[in-house]
Amino acid sequence: MKILITGAAGFLGQRLALRLLERGELMDANGNRQPITELVLLDVAHSSHSGDSRVRVETGDIADRCLLERVITVETAAIFHLAAIVSGQAEADFDLGMRINLDASRLLLDVCRERDHKPRVLFTSSVAVYGGTLPPVVRDDTALHPQSSYGTQKAMAELLLCDYTRRGFVDGRVLRLPTITVRPGRPNAAASSFVSGIVREPLSGQRSVCPVDARTPLWLLSPERAIESLIAGCELDRELLGTWPVVNLPGLSVSVAEMVEELRRIAGNDVADRIDWQIDSRIEQIVGSWPGSWETSRGERLGLAPDQDFAAIIGAFINSRNSSDPVSGGY
Amino acid sequence: MKILITGAAGFLGQRLALRLLERGELMDANGNRQPITELVLLDVAHSSHSGDSRVRVETGDIADRCLLERVITVETAAIFHLAAIVSGQAEADFDLGMRINLDASRLLLDVCRERDHKPRVLFTSSVAVYGGTLPPVVRDDTALHPQSSYGTQKAMAELLLCDYTRRGFVDGRVLRLPTITVRPGRPNAAASSFVSGIVREPLSGQRSVCPVDARTPLWLLSPERAIESLIAGCELDRELLGTWPVVNLPGLSVSVAEMVEELRRIAGNDVADRIDWQIDSRIEQIVGSWPGSWETSRGERLGLAPDQDFAAIIGAFINSRNSSDPVSGGY
Ligand SMILES: NC(=O)c1ccc[n+]([C@@H]2O[C@H](COP(=O)([O-])OP(=O)(O)OC[C@H]3O[C@@H](n4cnc5c(N)ncnc54)[C@H](O)[C@@H]3O)[C@@H](O)[C@H]2O)c1
Ligand SMILES: NC(=O)c1ccc[n+]([C@@H]2O[C@H](COP(=O)([O-])OP(=O)(O)OC[C@H]3O[C@@H](n4cnc5c(N)ncnc54)[C@H](O)[C@@H]3O)[C@@H](O)[C@H]2O)c1
Numbered sequence: 040m041k042i043l044i045t046g047a048a049g050f051l052g053q054r055l056a057l058r059l060l061e062r063g064e065l066m067d068a069n070g071n072r073q074p075i076t077e078l079v080l081l082d083v084a085h086s087s088h089s090g091d092s093r094v095r096v097e098t099g100d101i102a103d104r105c106l107l108e109r110v111i112t113v114e115t116a117a118i119f120h121l122a123a124i125v126s127g128q129a130e131a132d133f134d135l136g137m138r139i140n141l142d143a144s145r146l147l148l149d150v151c152r153e154r155d156h157k158p159r160v161l162f163t164s165s166v167a168v169y170g171g172t173l174p175p176v177v178r179d180d181t182a183l184h185p186q187s188s189y190g191t192q193k194a195m196a197e198l199l200l201c202d203y204t205r206r207g208f209v210d211g212r213v214l215r216l217p218t219i220t221v222r223p224g225r226p227n228a229a230a231s232s233f234v235s236g237i238v239r240e241p242l243s244g245q246r247s248v249c250p251v252d253a254r255t256p257l258w259l260l261s262p263e264r265a266i267e268s269l270i271a272g273c274e275l276d277r278e279l280l281g282t283w284p285v286v287n288l289p290g291l292s293v294s295v296a297e298m299v300e301e302l303r304r305i306a307g308n309d310v311a312d313r314i315d316w317q318i319d320s321r322i323e324q325i326v327g328s329w330p331g332s333w334e335t336s337r338g339e340r341l342g343l344a345p346d347q348d349f350a351a352i353i354g355a356f357i358n359s360r361n362s363s364d365p366v367s368g369g370y
Numbered sequence: 371m372k373i374l375i376t377g378a379a380g381f382l383g384q385r386l387a388l389r390l391l392e393r394g395e396l397m398d399a400n401g402n403r404q405p406i407t408e409l410v411l412l413d414v415a416h417s418s419h420s421g422d423s424r425v426r427v428e429t430g431d432i433a434d435r436c437l438l439e440r441v442i443t444v445e446t447a448a449i450f451h452l453a454a455i456v457s458g459q460a461e462a463d464f465d466l467g468m469r470i471n472l473d474a475s476r477l478l479l480d481v482c483r484e485r486d487h488k489p490r491v492l493f494t495s496s497v498a499v500y501g502g503t504l505p506p507v508v509r510d511d512t513a514l515h516p517q518s519s520y521g522t523q524k525a526m527a528e529l530l531l532c533d534y535t536r537r538g539f540v541d542g543r544v545l546r547l548p549t550i551t552v553r554p555g556r557p558n559a560a561a562s563s564f565v566s567g568i569v570r571e572p573l574s575g576q577r578s579v580c581p582v583d584a585r586t587p588l589w590l591l592s593p594e595r596a597i598e599s600l601i602a603g604c605e606l607d608r609e610l611l612g613t614w615p616v617v618n619l620p621g622l623s624v625s626v627a628e629m630v631e632e633l634r635r636i637a638g639n640d641v642a643d644r645i646d647w648q649i650d651s652r653i654e655q656i657v658g659s660w661p662g663s664w665e666t667s668r669g670e671r672l673g674l675a676p677d678q679d680f681a682a683i684i685g686a687f688i689n690s691r692n693s694s695d696p697v698s699g700g701y
Binding site: 133170171172174179180181182183184185186188191194195198199201202205206281282283 | 501502503510511512513515516522525526529530532533536537612613614
């Protein structure tokens with residue numbers, strides 16, 4: 040079985056690639072386990088790879104049709120489409136966000152459509168599709184009123200993927216990811232970058248700025264559980280998805296204050312006191328428009344699970360830092 | 371004040387143009403009545419015009435950037451963007467629907483953005499944005515799970531217009547129109563074409579096919595009320611629209627059986643018996659996915675009103691046929 044990952048050099052892409060290689064197989068659309076014979080890693084940044092003979096690295100822009108036509112063939116059974124311009128950058132550079140988050144996603148779907156073999160396409164959407172006046176608990180059938188260009192572009196790409204699926208051009212699945220934390224490495228241009236920062240930096244002796252009010256509710260999932268969910272989402276029986284193949288991933292609803300309290304409990308006052316509270320209204324506006332809690336019975340029925348609690352999320356991060364995990368150092 | 375109508379040769383476009391010329395003025399963004407000095411009528415079909423010196427006819431494709439750059443200038447204070455590929459045709463020709471309903475709408479918004487004067491853009495969306503498993507009464511905050519490419523393209527264009535508005539590129543407003551009926555003239559490629567057909571054809575002595583079950587609920591508005599709503603929507607105070615400038619227009623929830631009963635009561639058995647019941651599963655699937663009833667308190671609070679009852683809708687149609695209304699004969 041041939042698999043493509045776009046955004047393969049990114050935070051989740053790197054981890055997904057490692058996990059797929061380790062697993063060695065993926066269920067096909069008929070529910071049969073098939074060995075992974077080729078894993079194409081596509082990213083505009085270079086994907087470091089382990090020298091595994093199954094891996095093919097392609098460095099280039101997913102907005103480039105020729106490149107997509109080369110990497111998507113009738114043998115491509117599954118595509119994990121992760122490449123994206125993250126929230127903060129898509130807000131700062133509107134045209135870039137539109138070109139990658141919307142136009143390149145459409146191009147990828149169009150190349151699949153030309154191939155006419157209906158590959159599975161797993162698309163990663165986000166809490167940022169929600170916004171505006173929200174009910175206390177967001178449901179699968181709550182309307183999308185995104186208050187950022189990133190959220191708008193993700194919501195539009197969701198609609199596109201659903202229509203391409205309905206028409207039989209692809210077998211699409213959308214997972215709406217909570218904020219994935221704790222992310223190793225350095226801060227990035229996502230508006231949610233601080234969520235990992237306020238745990239990661241203090242734990243390594245550095246100060247970190249929290250740009251939002253401590254009461255801000257967040258919706259969180261660990262990288263480990265996110266990767267398991269991406270694979271499970273790709274393997275889900277098409278029939279179970281019904282007419283709307285979009286699933287809100289189960290996660291934990293935690294306020295920033297609760298995160299810091301847990302960090303204090305696990306790592307002590309010295310660590311927790313390395314956070315500087317300094318409101319950034321631009322970030323607060325984006326993050327504050329996201330739901331802090333959502334109803335996920337659908338995702339749970341489909342067998343997708345959240346982390347046990349926030350302590351488990353911090354614990355997993357501390358473990359991965361201490362292990363020889365080749366990607367935990369960031370990039 | 372300079373105004374542009376796209377799709378000006380269409381059913382609603384023709385009527386809107388006449389009504390604006392008759393009115394002679396439109397409120398500007400500050401709530402001051404301004405005389406209409408130029409009305410640009412853009413359509414790929416030729417817009418017949420009354421010889422009024424305020425009218426400028428432009429025949430061409432809204433997917434043509436040069437044309438849009440010519441017709442949208444910094445003097446353009448309001449744009450009624452009605453040009454569209456209707457539901458049946460967008461389902462039959464996917465690429466054409468994408469090109470006009472999505473890409474050309476985006477192009478229009480981009481030309482406005484370049485002009486940098488934030489014109490009001492009124493966009494006509496549809497019940498077709500809803501679909502899938504719906505609550506009995508659809509609300510403003512019910513999620514959009516469109517089950518047609520037309521509905522998908524309208525939903526995507528809504529999201530785009532909202533983001534362009536949030537960013538300050540345009541002052542956008544979206545009205546979700548019920549099925550507008552009774553439409554004079556001949557059947558068209560909209561999946562809802564029969565809704566007018568089963569009243570219009572029998573009244574003029576011809577047989578007409580109803581392709582859906584008599585129990586199918588519909589959400590209806592007369593052309594007269596639709597035009598008043600388009601103008602009111604454009605004149606609405608920006609502040610009243612809040613962070614999500616999309617309004618479900620108030621309409622009447624009527625089943626096909628109730629429509630036929632009312633026709634029978636008003637025009638007699640001979641007329642009502644001219645309907646042939648012949649299910650077309652393709653049309654039933656599209657129309658059956660639309661909501662038959664929606665909660666419209668928001669639209670009502672904004673001063674938008676439905677017709678009194680279905681008898682009033684039939685009455686208005688009979689009157690317009692008998693009058694000298696220059697567009698009632700269709701085109
Ligand atoms: N991490 C989260 O908290 C989170 C939450 C919700 C959704 N998501 C989504 O999950 C996906 C992966 O997220 P991530 O955290 O790994 O993001 P990331 O920014 O670490 O990775 C994205 C990758 O996409 C690549 N990319 C960007 N533009 C490209 C282009 N034009 N061509 C090819 N590659 C390009 C980048 O180089 C990067 O390696 C994204 O779609 C993101 O929107 C992530
Ligand atoms: N009539 C309804 O029941 C109804 C219901 C919901 C929404 N709407 C929406 O209201 C708007 C007007 O509807 P209508 O009933 O007048 O439709 P219509 O089909 O009568 O008019 C649409 C017009 O757009 C023009 N057009 C199509 N492609 C074009 C292009 N590439 N360039 C320029 N012009 C082009 C057509 O020539 C036509 O004159 C549409 O956006 C429609 O989707 C209508």
